[in-house]
Amino acid sequence: MQEQVFDRCHIINELLIGNQENEARQELIKLLDYHSTNELAYNPLVNHLIRETGLFPYLDPETSNWEERFIYNAFKVDVGEEKPLTLHREQSFLLKSLLEGKNIAVSAPTSFGKSFVIDAYIKIKKPHNVLIIVPTLALTDETRRRLYKKFAHEYKIITTSDVELSDKNIFIFPQERAMNYINIVESFDIMIVDEFYKASSKFDKERSPSLIRAMIRLGAKSNQKYYLAPNITSIDSNPFTEDMEFIRLDFNTVFLEKHELYDQINNNEEKSVKLLEILSKNRGKSLIYAGTYSNIDSLTYLFLDTYEPVQNELLEMFAQWLAKNYDVNWSLTKLISREIGVHNGRLHRSLSQIQVKLFEEETGIRNLISTSSIIEGVNTSAENVIIWRNRKGSAKLDDFTYKNIIGRGGRMFKHFIGKIYILEVPPIESQTQLDIPFPDEILGDLDDTKYEGLLTKEQVAKLKIYNDEMCDLIGFQVYEELKAESAFQSSNYELIKTIAIDLTRNPTEWNGLYYLNEFKPQDWDRLLYKILKLQPGNWDTGYKTFVEFIKIMAYNWSKSIPKLLKELEDYDVGIDKFFLLERNVTYKFSALLNDLNTLQKRILKDKQYDISKFIKWCSNAFLPKVVFQLEEYGLPRMISKKLHESNVIDFYNSELTIHSVVEHLNEIGKEMTIERTNNLDEFDKYILDYFFDGIKITNTQQ
Incomplete structure (x- = not known):
């Protein structure tokens, strides 16, 4: 040997x-x-x-x-943990460059360990304001959990809007939420943009404009910038990274052992047999990349037909909890009892987080089926990664995304080798040149003189026409004030103009808008239809279904999810569609309402309408604000309701904030919280244990 x-x-x-x-x-x-x-x-x-x-x-x-x-x-550095950690050579090089004050855009593999560099930078440099922009809310909470344990004794860790600042703050946001602080924070010591490749419309057509908007506006307030991405070969000339040094680090800490099995497969039946064979041979954890929601359904049918429920006390408890709190007939409920989970971008945040936690548990979920959300939402990895489909939505998988997915195989100190099983022909290997064109969608948010150097001649002309049109509609002074305040949530300037035109030309059609602030859902129809039609084709369902959904969802706090689903049966809204539409209400619809309200207060000022109350209801899914925020921290609404009904926390208290609740629960402690809360089942207690782990401070050094 x-x-x-x-x-x-x-x-x-x-x-x-x-x-x-x-x-x-x-x-x-x-x-x-x-x-x-x-x-x-x-x-x-x-x-x-x-x-x-x-x-x-x-x-x-x-x-x-x-x-x-x-x-x-x-090479040991203090990264905020109990003991210093040894960095590898390239991590140390990167940290040194940051400590020298350089602006860096770095491409490094998934297994590189980029988060340690950020933590070491904060510990050594001790900046006052750190802004971290992440692509998803799931990654927001994962980053919060990591940094909270290390730095909450010294920094206020802020992940939500409307939070009072401390002397030292770490802000962790998706790009849309980050813009809420543009006029609150004077300057950031460093702005960190994770997965910055999403600034390219090639990789995220829908949200790239809002990320570029944040990079421009918040970058102007940042003393230093650090952008991170995997698998980028080079960056085309663009105004967003021109003052940054691009560093490409091809440095893996695990080995990817590829098994290209697609040549042995002639049809879907053979592919299914091969997948089951792989899973039977490998007792380690497996990530199964399905690519689309319909492929997740196909795999669900395959697994439910093939496997019987197993004896696993922890997962049996979770399956019973899902049946009771969501839907007894839900496919996820049945899959969990077979040691299989599902990760996608539609689920309630807490459900995704609980499943990732169970996937990390030795006796928890064995196989996790996923869309691309697993590479955008969390930093989990597995011994085995199985590529079931070479699709991402309706498009074929590109080489960049493919490398990002297989990069989830293996983990430092746990699996030196990640086994990659490829069941469909992979994309042709290629170099990824990152192209970040300036998006037309955000032109209306810019000062034409200040940002003229960033634009093409055509864009300058478009911007001038747009500015003239908006000044005609709402007046020069009002328009300038709104731009200075970054008052609009939408990154689509044409939508803002559409709203302004409708308010100006059809003011009487907006009569009674303030009735939305009265909790009488049966009276909301006319106005809801009117608002939704400002943005046709944006709601993933018909107008009637979405209107009825909002009216039924208004009882989110007083009724259980199974009861709401019963009422939604007439509109063909099951559990999966419930998640999708609820998310549309809290994000897309709330953003539209906010922009409508901003404009109507200026254009219809004589009416003195303000629908801020209704906007808050929608943006918090008609739950008490802190209950909705706690879901991002991994605490489901049904457990918050038990805390409320047991008088542990009064969620109707208007003075309540997410930070005061966390402080209060830390003072009570996990054991006393469990003791004082009525009707908790065993899995509720498991979730509370996970939640409390995410709010505890392990480093108490001052």
């Missing part, structure tokens, strides 16, 4: 001599996996090769020579 180790060390050394460091590192990781499998200690030669390839965290000080022990300790 030792002879085999020596032979492989010789091969790695030859690769290093031949200047093939990446190949040497891959071979070394396979050798470390061999040591782990056979429970072998590293000899000094193995430690030396670890040092030579820059994988310093893998060094074993117990079996190292003094040179390796020196490196292991020299």
Whole structure:
């Protein structure tokens, strides 16, 4: 066995001599996996090769020579945890560049460990205001949990709107929410944009304009910028990264072992057989990339037909909890009892987070079916990644996204080797040049003189015409004030103009708008139809269904989800559509309402309407505000309701904030909270344990 180790060390050394460091590192990781499998200690030669390839965290000080022990300790940094951690060579290089004050756009693999660099920067530099823009709310909470434990004793960790600032703040937001602080925070020491490739319309057509808007407006208030993405080869010339140094780091910490099985598959039936065969052979955790919602349904039918429920006390409790609180006939309820979970962007935040938590548990979910939400929403990984379909929505999977998905295979110190099973022909390997054109959609949000240098001649002309039209509609002074305030939530300037035109030309049709503030859902129809038609084709269902959904959803706090679903049966709204439409109400519809309200207060000012109350109801899914915010922290509404009914927290208290609730619960403690809350079942207690883990402070050093 030792002879085999020596032979492989010789091969790695030859690769290093031949200047093939990446190949040497891959071979070394396979050798470390061999040591782990056979429970072998590293000899000094193995430690030396670890040092030579820059994988310093893998060094074993117990079996190292003094040179390796020196490196292991020299690259230790305080990242806010109980003990300093050793960074690998490229992490250390990146941290050094940031500490020197450079603006950096970095491309590094999924397994690189980019978050440690951020944590070390905060710990060493001690900035006052840190802004972290993330692509999804799921990633917002994952980042909050990580930073809360390390820095909540020193910083206020802010993830929601309307929060009173502290002396030192870490803001973690999706781009739309970040804009709420544009006129509140004077400056940011550093703006960090995670997954910044989404600024390109090629990768996120719907939301790229709002990200670019945030990068421009908030970037102007930031002393330093740090943008992160995986698998970018180069960045085309653009005004958003021109003052930044682009660094490409091709440095993996795990090895991806690819099994290209698509040549053995001729039809869907054979593909299903192959998938079941892979899952039966591998007892480790598996991520199954399905690509689309319809493919998730196909896999659901396959698994329900193939597998029987298993004896697993934890998952049985979760399945019963889902049946009671959501839908007894829901496919997820049945899948969970078979150790299978589903991750997509529509589920309630807390449900996605609980499933990822169970996927991380040794005795929890074994297989997780996912859309691309798994690469955008969380930083989880698995021993096995299975590519079931080479699609992302209706389009074919591109090489960039494909690499991002398979990059979820393996994990430092847990799985040196990630096994990748490819059941459909992968995309042709290509270089990813990131192109970030200036989007027309945000022209109306810009000052034409201040930003003229960023625009093409055609865009300058468009902007001038648009500004003239808006000044004619609402007046020059009002329009300038609204732009200065960044008052609009929409990044679509044509939509803003559409609303202004309708209010100006048809003022009488908006009579009685303030009635929306009265909790009489039966009287909302006319106005809801009127508002929805400002943005046709945006609601994922017909107008009638969406109007009825809003009226029934208005009872979200007083009625259980099973009761709401019963009332929605007549409109063919099941549990999956419930999630989709609720999300549309809280985001798309609320944003439209906000922009409508902003404009009507100026255009219909004689009527003195203000629908802020109705907007708050919609943006919080008709739940008490803090209850809705707690779902982002991983606490489902039905448990919050039990806390409310047991007088642990009065969610009707208008003075309540997310931060005061977290502080209050920390003071009570988990055990006392559980003791004082009536009707908690065992899985409620499991969720509370997970929730409390996300609000505890582990580093108490001042």
